[in-house]
Amino acid sequence: MRQTALPDEILMQVDKPARYIGGEINSAQKDPAEVAIRFCMCFPDVYEIGMSHLGIQVLYGMFNDREDVYCERVYSPWTDLDALMREAHIPLFSLETQSPIKDFDFLGITIQYEMCYTNILQVLDLSDIPLLAKDRGEEDPIVVGGGPCTYNPEPIADFFDLFYIGEGEVSYDALFELYKEKKRTGMDRREFLHQAGKIPGIYAPGLYEDSYHEDGTLAGFEPVYDDLPRTIQKVAVTDFDQVYYPKAPVVPFIKATQDRVMLEIQRGCIRGCRFCQAGMIYRPNREKNVETLKKLAVEMLDNTGHDEISLVSLSTSDYKELDELVSFLLDGLREKRIELTLPSLRIDAVALDLMKRIKGVNQSPLTFAPEAGSQRLRDVINKGLSEEEILEGAGLAFESGWDKVKLYFMLGLPTETDEDAREIPQLAEKIAERYYELPKERRKRRIAITMVTSFFVPKPFTPFQWACQLPPDGFLHRSHEVAESLKEQLNQRSITYHWHESRTAQMEGVLARGDRRLGKVILKAYESGCFYDAWEDHFDYDKWTKAFKECGLSMEFYTQRPREEDELFPWDFIDCGVTKPFLLREWKRARGGIVTPNCREQCTGCGCRVYGGGVCFENQG
Amino acid sequence: MKIRVKFTKHGPVRYVGHLDMMRYFQKALRRAGTDVSYSEGYSPHPIMSFASPLGVGMESDAEYFDLQVESSLSSEEEAARLNRQMADGIQVVSWRLLPEHAKKAMAQTAAIDYGISLQEGHPLPCEKGEWKKKMEEFLGQEQILVLKKTKKNEVETDIRSLVFSADASAADEGGEVFARLCSESGNSLNVKLFLEAFCNFCGRPYDMLSYRVCRKEVYYKQEQEDGNSIYLPLEEYGEPIEGDTL
Numbered sequence: 015m016r017q018t019a020l021p022d023e024i025l026m027q028v029d030k031p032a033r034y035i036g037g038e039i040n041s042a043q044k045d046p047a048e049v050a051i052r053f054c055m056c057f058p059d060v061y062e063i064g065m066s067h068l069g070i071q072v073l074y075g076m077f078n079d080r081e082d083v084y085c086e087r088v089y090s091p092w093t094d095l096d097a098l099m100r101e102a103h104i105p106l107f108s109l110e111t112q113s114p115i116k117d118f119d120f121l122g123i124t125i126q127y128e129m130c131y132t133n134i135l136q137v138l139d140l141s142d143i144p145l146l147a148k149d150r151g152e153e154d155p156i157v158v159g160g161g162p163c164t165y166n167p168e169p170i171a172d173f174f175d176l177f178y179i180g181e182g183e184v185s186y187d188a189l190f191e192l193y194k195e196k197k198r199t200g201m202d203r204r205e206f207l208h209q210a211g212k213i214p215g216i217y218a219p220g221l222y223e224d225s226y227h228e229d230g231t232l233a234g235f236e237p238v239y240d241d242l243p244r245t246i247q248k249v250a251v252t253d254f255d256q257v258y259y260p261k262a263p264v265v266p267f268i269k270a271t272q273d274r275v276m277l278e279i280q281r282g283c284i285r286g287c288r289f290c291q292a293g294m295i296y297r298p299n300r301e302k303n304v305e306t307l308k309k310l311a312v313e314m315l316d317n318t319g320h321d322e323i324s325l326v327s328l329s330t331s332d333y334k335e336l337d338e339l340v341s342f343l344l345d346g347l348r349e350k351r352i353e354l355t356l357p358s359l360r361i362d363a364v365a366l367d368l369m370k371r372i373k374g375v376n377q378s379p380l381t382f383a384p385e386a387g388s389q390r391l392r393d394v395i396n397k398g399l400s401e402e403e404i405l406e407g408a409g410l411a412f413e414s415g416w417d418k419v420k421l422y423f424m425l426g427l428p429t430e431t432d433e434d435a436r437e438i439p440q441l442a443e444k445i446a447e448r449y450y451e452l453p454k455e456r457r458k459r460r461i462a463i464t465m466v467t468s469f470f471v472p473k474p475f476t477p478f479q480w481a482c483q484l485p486p487d488g489f490l491h492r493s494h495e496v497a498e499s500l501k502e503q504l505n506q507r508s509i510t511y512h513w514h515e516s517r518t519a520q521m522e523g524v525l526a527r528g529d530r531r532l533g534k535v536i537l538k539a540y541e542s543g544c545f546y547d548a549w550e551d552h553f554d555y556d557k558w559t560k561a562f563k564e565c566g567l568s569m570e571f572y573t574q575r576p577r578e579e580d581e582l583f584p585w586d587f588i589d590c591g592v593t594k595p596f597l598l599r600e601w602k603r604a605r606g607g608i609v610t611p612n613c614r615e616q617c618t619g620c621g622c623r624v625y626g627g628g629v630c631f632e633n634q635g
Numbered sequence: 636m637k638i639r640v641k642f643t644k645h646g647p648v649r650y651v652g653h654l655d656m657m658r659y660f661q662k663a664l665r666r667a668g669t670d671v672s673y674s675e676g677y678s679p680h681p682i683m684s685f686a687s688p689l690g691v692g693m694e695s696d697a698e699y700f701d702l703q704v705e706s707s708l709s710s711e712e713e714a715a716r717l718n719r720q721m722a723d724g725i726q727v728v729s730w731r732l733l734p735e736h737a738k739k740a741m742a743q744t745a746a747i748d749y750g751i752s753l754q755e756g757h758p759l760p761c762e763k764g765e766w767k768k769k770m771e772e773f774l775g776q777e778q779i780l781v782l783k784k785t786k787k788n789e790v791e792t793d794i795r796s797l798v799f800s801a802d803a804s805a806a807d808e809g810g811e812v813f814a815r816l817c818s819e820s821g822n823s824l825n826v827k828l829f830l831e832a833f834c835n836f837c838g839r840p841y842d843m844l845s846y847r848v849c850r851k852e853v854y855y856k857q858e859q860e861d862g863n864s865i866y867l868p869l870e871e872y873g874e875p876i877e878g879d880t881l
Contacts, residue, residue, distance in 0.1 A: 015646040015723070015724065016646060022754075022844065022847070023844045026691075031650035032651045035647035035651075037647055037723050039662070039666075265662060267648070267655050267659060267722075268652075315665075318662065318666070319665035319666040319720075320665075321661065321680075350665075351680075353678070
């Protein structure tokens, strides 16, 4: 019988103790003594969130397919356990073998959102691994970071030995081979990092130096060894159809946020929404063959016992063989009582037909993400969704029996005015009016429209990387405008409005486009008690403000300062495929309100053709 | 057809709560390819119901759920198939066909046996050598009054009649305390409340961390012709399925 690292008296005290016991179905069981490399994979947030992440399941399965590697998992202990572990001096442990993280060769951390940065420090701290990479010794694990936030890794560069820039399927084998050589030859830590820094996609932050102009902007960024690349090129999978995919993902005991089979149908997005980082950094768009997906779906359902499958991608509607895939799944799944969910659908006649076939008209709301209230602003952000399309989609849905609508918007987009914000409820009003065009006998109840606004955060490697972010009171002013404008609408009683915290958005903005100097702020914030910042109840803005003050840095420098077109950005040493000239062109077109066609309509030369696959090579002979 | 499944739960999985165990078995049944019957309606789910929720942290030799299936192989084969899908610490030990009109396991449940092992180093109500005697005195009382929490408030109740039997003689040699407690719906005694009452009787504080509880068996009550009733394990209400398929 397996033993738990935590004693009974602790497990009996904490909320959801099954978060910490491991032993889930399909979790890997190996003898750590029999492998060359022990890798611990971490998602720095609570178990239910971390277990819902597809990327970890992919790498976990892929690593464990290697006989010489044993990959285990660890998530952030919740605050109750955090306190108990510190009090009892219990080191953080992996789920599978319940052994200390410090005993591993690698600690891999996936970094999905900026607000988890302090949780990274919590994991290192509880593991008794020095927080700063420069203080680590030969016995400490190599701490490697991956995921979308590593496209600007500089704010957290001090805490990592390596960053992996790009898709995990590509370069880990090379890194593992190098590590085995290190063990064989007794190569020291620094030399290992130096050699690792030459592997495609691998960045060794400690071997690069930054310098700044007097105004605080970046002046230079150089490797300390001549044989290290000045630019780190993202690695991406070329043959996406045949790339590794986990056929037996781990099935948690407790209900994870994603308690279902996640089938990745495509990677990257053909749309060029100018605010969207995922839409840029995961280019080029690559699809899996529909036959491959059919086989995967069946195997994954059989191996997990899940009763639901969800198609994963940035834009489901753009998958070319969606109709065939859905038909296959519906035929095969209905008798097995397996539910199919299609997120990220663009509501039109095709989508509504699919939705009706899947579940019939149901109580879940129809979801639109116009992102901006006015057509002018939707053109600025290149959201190819017109008012006519929204009204037509909604109209069709109402005729089929839907009567709930959810609308997602962003506030604080570049060039936005109060008038743009006031148009948000006006759009909701038009949707409501469309509903009341239905004959009375076909309307079962009052229409229910929910508008949700979040605050725009400019991200690296988007055309808006040059944009200023609104200050928190500017955000609040805009949401006030939305609320005021709502009161002027005829159907205001059918429309509800929710908005998100503005100070979290500011913090996220600072960290997203920050530089290496922010490392000491993050460290200070953590030391003063910040963690679980992504959880609104735990986010402590005052502690962060204080940390900035003590480090002599200002948040506004990172969020509200206008950036020159030729400014050297902290993330410019990374080549994600999409080139800076393309982004700049898009930034100019945005301000001119000029729409750019999607990849399938016309290639606009973003730079990702170099990856040799996907949409860039469709219909091109 | 109705099936009664008995399984055991030991080791770290004792921290998996009741609702999660239900989800766990729903998925395990799918992986095993069991021919489960589904409910009608908007979101169909397997027709299954558990006998009695087990507290988080407790182990069990006897967990039960009833399951509706369309067809069944032999008991041995069905149990083996499920056991190939079990997590470490969970094992299916019986698969029995119930009479068509059988009441649900939960409704049938009348009594539960518990084995309570004492955790060294934690505060305990008795010293070694006192256990047997104290327990006899405890049971010798006319009434045992405890505060029982209901949804609205706390009421003082007499639990003496709910303790069917208890034996602490093994505890004097470092063994377990045994208790058979009434577990009829609306009239059941929680093992924690039993331990708390015993601690109160000994004049010592109750600390749940001092005990590790294992459920030993769950019983239904069968009236005898002579007017007395006997308690039989829930699984015995069903028949093993022999041979190939039904």
